């Protein structure tokens with residue numbers, strides 16, 4: 530396997546079925562992971578674990594071009610959504626740009642969830658991906674149109690399907706937006722269960738803050754929420770390394 534995901538590739542490349550771990554349980558999916566390239570030394574010790582460049586399969590030969598174009602379009606779209614969120618929160622339109630997501634870290638996962646009965650019994654688990662929240666600002670999920678497998682938890686704790694609507698993305702809120710907005714935006718708890726008779730494929734784009742951003746509630750959100758910052762400052766890259774390394778298990 531030429532594009533196998535390893536520690537040496539900074540966790541980029543192909544992840545086999547059962548290699549992704551959520552809350553200490555193996556997820557029943559396989560994926561190709563592409564992450565923002567990080568040149569050696571760019572973020573010093575903070576970025577060491579995730580330094581590296583993406584691994585591209587030989588076939589299809591246009592894979593790299595198509596995916597890089599997709600990433601560029603989704604980065605633009607996410608920036609626009611963040612501008613809308615900034616205005617909705619009563620801040621300046623560029624509130625989530627310079628120093629926050631001026632040079633946003635991004636990730637893409639192309640995920641395949643098999644039909645459960647096709648998986649050898651010892652590898653079978655009950656979730657394609659266990660319940661979690663995403664780490665960054667926004668996630669744009671592009672899912673198969675004809676099947677329901679992504680579930681989100683509503684405020685009463687009930688799981689509901691995020692039914693696909695052709696031509697649309699499901700947009701999840703991530704942990705960093707919760708902090709920046711001082712809790713006004715809450716991250717969406719979600720999971721994937723493919724109980725159908727078809728393989729399910731999703732292309733998931735994560736739009737994050739700058740890798741080295743010190744994330745803390747922004748002034749105009751603090752003012753709106755009792756003038757007390759409810760969250761401690763976190764460095765996004767540190768949080769990502771902690772979370773990503775748990776997810777990718779022993780490689």
Ligand SMILES: O=C(O)CCC(=O)C(=O)O
Pocket residue numbers: 638640658663670672679719720721731733
């Ligand atoms: O495949 C999906 O619909 C969602 C995947 C997901 O939640 C993730 O990769 O964080």
Ligand SMILES: [Fe+2]
Pocket residue numbers: 661662663668719
């Ligand atoms: Fe997720």
